[in-house]
Amino acid sequence: MSLFISALASGSNGNCYYVGNQHEAVLVDAGISCKEIEMRMSRLQLSLQKVKALFISHEHTDHIKGVANLSKKYRIPVYITPDTLRNGRLFLEKELIKDFRPSGVTSIGNLTITAFPKWHDAADPCSFMVSTNGVNVGVFTDIGTTCPQLIHHFRQCHAAFLEANYDDHMLDTGGYPYYLKHRIRGEKGHLSNKQALELFTTYRPAYMSHLVLSHISKNNNCPKLVNELFSTHAAGVKIIVASRYEETKVYAIQHEVLREKTSLPKGIQFPQLEFAFA
Template identity: 40%
Template sequence: MRKSRKIRFASLGSGSQGNATLVSCGSTHVLIDCGFAMKETTRRLQRLGLEPEQLTAVLITHEHTDHIAGAGALVRRYQLPLYTSSGTNNSGRIKGEIPDWRGINPEAAFAINDLEICPVTVPHDAREPIQFVISDGANRLGVLTDLGSITPHVLRHFSGCQALVLEANHDPVLLARGPYPASLKQRVGGDFGHLSNQQAADFLTQIDTKHLTHLVASHLSEQNNQPYLACTRLAEAINTTPDWVALADQAEGFGWRDIQA
């Protein structure tokens, strides 16, 4: 794989209403998840200066609607390869014909042009959920959302990244007091649900963060969390200030951030 000078990454939006993360290196543009309808995906891509036809591929972490809602329509319209685990594909949740499906072995890294993709198995209530560490040969970006607990496997793969997009889904007190029914509260807070602010912070204390130049709190619950709580907890874990921690929100995601060697 040819080394490039930098990875760029941005978010189209992050939360229970839709998720999509854009990673670019040179002329390679990979969309991780597509939880928005195609028209809205197009609008959000254009906000970041990219047209859908410029995408190189779409990668899916798992089959929940907020990650796949627009995936089928997007890859059909623009004849894009769609990468998923076999479990995600076999779930039948991605509707319609997929013109170019490419299976991901969760234990095997692979290349998409200028990017090396390392899939990582995570504990989440889906068929075969994965998250990703992405490299240009010099720098590593970790995208880690939608998991209910931290495993040694996750720690090993995400340690030493230069950038992390990290789930901080809920504050346990707000979740307990919030409007969700008891069964949903149990699911969200369980080992196969979503990371709390404290779990995300604990994760940061267990990995090598000395090379970390970007940290983005993502997949925040609008009902069960507050941006200040999430950013404060993550900042404490790496001994920085809350304003250093960026936020991926539902409406705007976040703009381009560069990782340079």
């Protein structure tokens, strides 16, 4: 069974990541408006009716802006830790709040979502890995350091959304005040291009097929620079740079044994779909 993935939005102006199979899907974060999520998914011919859960990584606005409206309109359960809910000041319908801890496994249909703590300046931040039938997709953004748990899960991914937030030189020479530069590059800030590349080149599994570089800074990074840097070291992995302005294509992540079975189930069509074989 495939996992279909897309970065609907990625950046400090909003983050939302889609992962699903043929029958159900989850969104990790909803940091753009409900209307914008609807528009972007519609362009990709992805159905919100298949979204069975929202998983919230932390309470910063660029990750929760659209949560309340989206959850209410489509009756989507929100998996969120108590501290994140409290600090995000989200007003969610009680029956749609699903309490969980950033260290455990949740089943949504045939999807398994594994959460684990991450280093970031938020109340109770966590990263996620979404799996089905042995295919694993990681959502790893807003991370200050590559901790052992991140490395452990990254080494199992067939595809991953991985933060490459800033270029060291651009941050050093840019106009941000010192305290903000210190916060960005701190242990609870964001991953630099250099840190993300080191994680990728050192710990990627042989079967990784796609890497979606995410949460790229508007002022301290450059999509072209990121693409060139990682493409040089791709070694067969398809490199995608997620945009802060529009959705990516939909990519289907599959085991190599399914290489000959590239047709979609009857009635499912993704005109922007690209297949990946792990």
